[in-house]
Amino acid sequence: MVRLPTVVIIGAGNLAYHLALNIHQSQVKLLQVYNRSRRGLSKIKKNTGVETSSSLNKLNRGADIYIIAVSDDAIRETASAITHLISKDAIIAHTSGSVSIDVLNNLRAELCYGAFYPLQSFKKERDIDLRKVPIFLSSHQPKTLKQLSVVAREISDKVVIIPDEERSKLHIPAVYVNNFVNHMYTIASDYCTKENLQIDHLYPLMKETLERIFDNNKPQDMQTGPAIRGDKATIRNHKKLLKDHPDQLPLYHYLTKAITRYYDENN
Template identity: 40%
Template sequence: MTKVIIIGSGNVAQHLIVAFQNSQNSGTEIELIQVFSRQKESVSHLLDLDKITDDFDTLLEADLYIIAVSDDAIADVSSQLPFKNRLVVHTSGSIPLDSLNENNRKGVFYPLQTFTKNKDVDFRIIPICLESENATDFQLLDKVAKTISDKVFAINSEQRKALHVAAVFVNNFVNHLYQIGQEICQEHQVPFEILKPLISETAQKVMILSPEDAQTGPAERNDTNTIEAHEAFLSNENHATIYKTLTQSIQHNGKKL
């Protein structure tokens, strides 16, 4: 039986706890034996209290320790672990492998998804990006990852950084554009609900087409009259600036503006 411990209690940690427990219920050889949380009550709804600790010195011996904390806390947490030469990984998309303390063997177990507390996700379709210092540790990470996901990838630190930046564009930035769209609707007393089928169709298209092939709209058509009318219509200077920048980027198709 491969024993796993999760260190952390935030969004990623909680979703991993659920995923591993679901995996255990399916009869896999992976067992989540303990969770470290500074506030036990934050994860007490997910597992028994006797599996939760708030003291690093009481961490059990395991095959894999997954640090699922904020990026700026990873180095500090890894330095507080009271043991040596065990496999310790973090779940960050942007933090290098070598940010982990030298006392233990290092790795990365990065689930590429946006997580929200209390919102269920299907972990089987979430890509998990793995990195380790040696082949033996990678085999263990691969085994563990495949018990909760059908999409497991070997990704080095530089590739992971590229993925994380790309994810900001397709997730965080796109969501911010949704917010701008909602603000424009609210300003003119139009229900944002009307745009939701368009949002859904746009997301579905890139599942079967490349983003370049899926691109439509006035910038793609070089419809100057419509573009100028839109820019004149936007009273919010920030909205107008973003509109102009994105229009120019589409028209240049990724070339330098």
Template identity: 40%
Template structure:
């Protein structure tokens, strides 16, 4: 099998595949040589799509908007082509006879190692035969393999943006605020970890705490006075959303 891409996900796929004795990685492609610095084996590096040969499975681990563009440039058409996007439908690869989706539901950063065995892999394919093939392959790297169709995967991807990307942005705001006030961000980490660990026993709705759900107007106004105009909008929007869900009034 081969990988097209050199971003965060591609680097993790490479490290996972190369250390699995049951997987034979043939090539990993990037147009720019410098982007494959994480690949230790020079013979695996490729900068020409023509060098990909005829691998059994080709993973398109590229940006969502680049999937169709890259697929159209491929001269090989008889392989099993798989994209790794949560937001793209299966049919974006319909020009290939055999196509599917291999979507690892996780956040990836190049310098942060992750154990793939614990990552949910959402798969979909255009035939039962290809689905089984993808399921067998995914089971080599993860203990959590799920059949998820395009519609549900898009919904899952949106949910993931809320729990991961938006949440991390709030962490960034909090980190900057701490820095501006001479407070170490690390002091918040036990709170952050407890917030997540509570979800093992409570639904998010029941785990909600804070001044918004208490309708603590004095504290809310004090917080608002401490924020710049942009962060006031975020604070007010989230407070209103919490209170609407829990039946409180501003």
């Protein structure tokens, strides 16, 4: 029987929390969760019982794989701080969609490194079934990919090996469909609060917008509203009503123009 790799998670934020829970529940041995501060560690400890540490001196040095789930900008610095502590065969993988794996290059001679990117939006307060979340793996080293695949398959039903650059590109539509759409909901919610309107009146519309796509309709064929119809008086009226929301007016204007231009150019 093949020995499953052992894992240490670095970080205790939203993704680290879900990875810790899911890896802990799998056959893979999660040896430790390390974070630069105590923040987030007690919740992980409470829900997994796994050893946690915020002292680099106490970092478990014997793991096969170190998954670095810290903010994008801190990946290199964090990896750099642990590379001289861990075994020379150990793998370091970051979890970012957009950061190139090359950020881990040249930290040490012959370092095994890659990316371990679950494509989902994670918040600690939301349960996520990682089995349904695709995990994208990148590395220049076949041996590293093999080891990362073993761990990924233990927690997800969909594991995809993807070139580094393609993973970064995939992160852009991920930002569109989650981050930007969620910001639209935030704007709608703020607008409703300010105008004393009930956001839940919009729930059937929000549901239908998404269900159409899941029913295999192309989003570009599903557009409705004043911009695609060219209803200029309605648009003028909206802009007038938005005078009390000066922050929202430029966005409304930009997106209305973007929709008009898209259908002018594609019809």
